[in-house]
Amino acid sequence: MARLATKLIHDDDKDNRVSDVAPPINVSTTFRYDNDDLIPWTERENLDFMEKKPVYSRLAHPNSTRLESIFSDILEGHAVIYNSGVSAFYAAIIHFKPKRLFIGQSYHGCRAAANIITRTNGMKQHPLEDIEKHAQKGDIVHLETPVNPYGTSYNIREIANKTHAKGALLIIDSTFAPPPLQNVWGFGCDIIMHSATKYFGGHSDLLSGVIVVKDDEVAKQLKDDRIYLGTNVANLESFMLLRSLRTFEMRILKQSENATKVVKFLNDNRGKFDKVLDKLYHSSLQTEPFVKEQLKGGYGPVFSLSLKTKDQCKKFPPKLKYFHHATSLGGIESLVEWRAMTDPYIDQTLIRVSIGVENANDLIEDLNNALQELQNEEN
Numbered sequence: 465m466a467r468l469a470t471k472l473i474h475d476d477d478k479d480n481r482v483s484d485v486a487p488p489i490n491v492s493t494t495f496r497y498d499n500d501d502l503i504p505w506t507e508r509e510n511l512d513f514m515e516k517k518p519v520y521s522r523l524a525h526p527n528s529t530r531l532e533s534i535f536s537d538i539l540e541g542h543a544v545i546y547n548s549g550v551s552a553f554y555a556a557i558i559h560f561k562p563k564r565l566f567i568g569q570s571y572h573g574c575r576a577a578a579n580i581i582t583r584t585n586g587m588k589q590h591p592l593e594d595i596e597k598h599a600q601k602g603d604i605v606h607l608e609t610p611v612n613p614y615g616t617s618y619n620i621r622e623i624a625n626k627t628h629a630k631g632a633l634l635i636i637d638s639t640f641a642p643p644p645l646q647n648v649w650g651f652g653c654d655i656i657m658h659s660a661t662k663y664f665g666g667h668s669d670l671l672s673g674v675i676v677v678k679d680d681e682v683a684k685q686l687k688d689d690r691i692y693l694g695t696n697v698a699n700l701e702s703f704m705l706l707r708s709l710r711t712f713e714m715r716i717l718k719q720s721e722n723a724t725k726v727v728k729f730l731n732d733n734r735g736k737f738d739k740v741l742d743k744l745y746h747s748s749l750q751t752e753p754f755v756k757e758q759l760k761g762g763y764g765p766v767f768s769l770s771l772k773t774k775d776q777c778k779k780f781p782p783k784l785k786y787f788h789h790a791t792s793l794g795g796i797e798s799l800v801e802w803r804a805m806t807d808p809y810i811d812q813t814l815i816r817v818s819i820g821v822e823n824a825n826d827l828i829e830d831l832n833n834a835l836q837e838l839q840n841e842e843n
């Protein structure tokens with residue numbers, strides 16, 4: 465069987481409609497019917513035909529089909545593609561319609577999305593600590609690991625056991641450590657989601673999300689619902705995502721290696737920055753055995769640090785040469801974000817760092833210089 469790097473380049477060969485080597489950019493929203501094979505909608509048994517004969521791009525289009533071929537294989541399930549990670553999260557909640565959602569620290573946008581469902585449908589929300597006490601059959605546990613913005617890991621198996629003991633389902637948002645870093649099926653999860661905007665996209669220029677389920681019938685229902693939620697991935701974005709996937713393995717491995725080196729440098733040199741650097745968070749600093757087991761292929765490329773004061777958080781980003789001060793993560797370029805800029809729930813002195821594919825030594829020097837300058841200003 466082919467390995468990841470090969471799959472990323474060849475899983476969609478079967479979807480070629482033309483002799484072009486690079487997938488064409490399909491901008492058409494509508495596609496001519498085959499007048500020799502006219503089957504009305506009501507006579508269709510299912511929607512699989514759209515993958516060979518697209519009808520309208522909100523339903524499916526050639527490059528969304530290609531993406532689903534690749535994601536289904538590399539994420540080992542039935543993948544359904546969306547126009548953002550938040551759309552993917554919504555789709556899962558709408559489909560499984562839990563009475564209760566158990567959700568802890570996680571991307572603030574998913575929590576805000578859950579709040580809309582609570583407001584409109586009355587879904588109750590609980591922290592992860594309440595699973596054993598309150599979860600019931602049909603409820604959903606949403607676990608993000610490694611978690612945004614810290615980049616630290618939760619024990620999936622432990623939470624999966626608690627979830628399943630109550631007949632609930634476990635969604636893992638694995639955005640922060642896609643394969644080959646972390647393969648979550650083996651730990652007892654039921655549904656996987658990713659914001660493909662991050663590492664799969666990898667160039668900070670597209671939005672997309674993906675859900676992966678074990679059951680083909682659930683995937684079919686999700687695709688059917690997606691037509692009317694209007695959340696299929698867009699034509700141009702799908703071409704760019706396809707192009708990004710070709711180099712995904714090289715990028716994520718380099719980003720993971722770089723991040724691990726950068727975190728090690730900061731951790732080893734904490735003493736040099738004692739008036740500035742307060743805390744450092746990353747899976748590579750966790751000592752529990754489950755962390756290495758989950759992150760077999762390498763640590764995630766995002767970590768966080770907290771500085772001693774809010775004022776230092778404002779002064780830190782402009783001192784950096786290579787890190788842009790911007791939100792988001794997963795791109796080839798390194799970013800820092802004073803997280804208070806976008807996250808209403810977070811520690812006001814937290815700086816999130818997303819490591820790119822630059823030379824790790826340049827990134828280390830850059831962070832060292834900026835922290836040293838801040839330290840000198842405190843003396």
Ligand SMILES: Cc1ncc(COP(=O)(O)O)c(C=O)c1O
Nearest residue numbers: 548549550571612639659661672
């Ligand atoms: C862990 C995680 N999940 C989901 C999302 C939402 O993804 P998107 O911005 O593609 O909607 C994000 C966005 O930052 C994220 O970090």
